[in-house]
Amino acid sequence: MHDLRIDVVRPGTELRVTGRLDGHNTSLARAALHEAVTAGTGDLLVHVSGVEIWDASGLGVFVGAHRRARRDGRRLVLADVPPRELKLLRAANLHQVLTVEPLAVA
Secondary structure (H helix, E strand, O other): OOOOEEEEEEOOOEEEEEEEEOOOOHHHHHHHHHHHHHHOOOOEEEEEEEEEEEOHHHHHHHHHHHHHHHHOOOOEEEEEEOHHHHHHHHHOOHHHOOEEEEOOOO
């Protein structure tokens, strides 16, 4: 799975992102996240367990969506963050900026 896919679970409040999030498709991700922020209220839950690769541009998309959500009185919540990506967020100190819910281990 190399393409990025963004599924609307609940319009304006919940998305599922799968595939590769990198510089080749950040415009798609940015547009979907901004549309969801504009369309809803309350927390915007973004499930990311199916994202294979995040690079700096992908992280930038989440930070930008977070800022837009805050301006609209909302919170962007990255849910189901796998351990590898959680380490990446911590290394960049983004776990202190973004609301992050780690992937639950069964």
